[in-house]
Amino acid sequence: MRKYVVVTLVAAVFGTGCQPAADRFDPQEIIALERGALDRWGKGDPGGFFDLMAAEQTYFDPMTDKRIDGQDSLKKYIAPFTGKxxxxxxxMIDPKVQRAGDLAVLTFNLIDYGAQVAGGPKTTARWNSTEVYRRINGSWKIVHSHWSYVKPDINETEDVREADARAIRESETKWAQAWAAKDLDEIVSHYADDASVDLANMPILNGQDAIRAALKQRLADPNFALTLxxxxxxxxxxxxxxxxxxxxSVTLTDAxxxxxxTHKGKYVVVYRKQGDGRWKAVHDINNRDTP
Structure with missing residues (x-):
């Protein structure tokens, strides 16, 4: 009995040396999980992040209008990037893990070299990242992500803007070809879902469905032709x-x-960059020159 008491006291003072598995922690485990997900992301596979998402994960990035709540909503947001x-x-620069119990905060800077979305121009993207992990049923899962851009270099920003302008110019070239071919689907795909179009002598067209219906009628005119x-x-x-x-310049059948x-005129199209990096028209307005 006395021997048992002595052993118990020694264990209480100095510890048993047999630390429970749940308390063992290696920061490299968190960093490795993040690296693995990033490597898959760079190959067009978001599955690495899907595997790490907790059911209640929340999320911010520069392209979101507000916080995204929950795994289902976040998967819906990310899924369209698959393969693109x-x-x-x-x-990954200077990753640091700070742990408190079953929570671990990973912070790091990230540089994506030769980043390309949907075949668009290649860019170098620099990020600040905060990932909050929680141990759930023995596995580390992400419960919150926050991504923001690093303060950009002025010259680099100009390069990106020039690349974006080229991407829009290429998109408009394809758009003009679609008009010439009377390819309704391709024409409408140039617009964002919430786009609006102002055509002469018509109410404003709001949304892709209204735009499609009006343009379908225009394209049915056998004399219709448009050049930009x-x-x-x-x-x-x-x-x-x-x-x-x-x-x-547009040619229509005179009523x-x-x-x-044939009529000539001017146009202005406002574009907005989408979450997948592509540019879509959100407002299109034109007016005819005086005959």
Missing amino acids: ISIERVE APAQIEVSKGGDLAYARGGY TTKRPA
């Missing part, structure tokens, strides 16, 4: 909005004479 992300090299002459593309310093302006009539 390509990153040549990922560099882009003149200028300007991307905002924030990198999320842009506008394009230029001239156009009175039933003969082809």
Whole structure:
């Protein structure tokens, strides 16, 4: 009995040396989980992050209007990027893990070299990242993510804006080809879901469905033909909005004479960068020149 008491006292004072598995912690475990998810992300596979999501995860990034709540909503937001992300090299800088019980906070800077979305221009993206992990049933899961851009270098920002302008110019070239081919699906895909279009002598068209219905009627005109002459593309310093302006020439069947009539005019299209990096038209307005 006395021997048992002595052993118990020694264990109480100095510890048993047999630390429970639940209390063993290696910061590299958290860092390795994050690296693995980032590597898969750079190959267009968000599955690594899907595997790490807790059911109640919350999320912020520069493209979200507000916080995203819950695994289902976050998967819905991320899933469209599947197969569209390509990153040549990922560099995780100075990762640091701070742990308190079953919570661990991972912070680091990230550089994505040769980052490309949906075949668009390659860029170098620099991020600040905070990932909050919680141990759930013995496994570390992400319960909150916060991504923000590192303060950009002015010259690099200009390079990105030029790349965005090129992407919009290429998109407008394809758009003009779609008009020439009377490809309704391709024409409408140029617009964002919530886009609006102002056409002469018509109410404002709000949303893709209204735009599609009106353009379908226009394209049914056997004399319809449209050519665009882009003149200028300007991307905002924030990198999320842009506008394009230029001239156009359109031929329609005159309602009175039933003969082809050609009109010329000017247009302005406002673009917004989408979450997947593509640019979509959110407002399109044109007006005819005086005959």
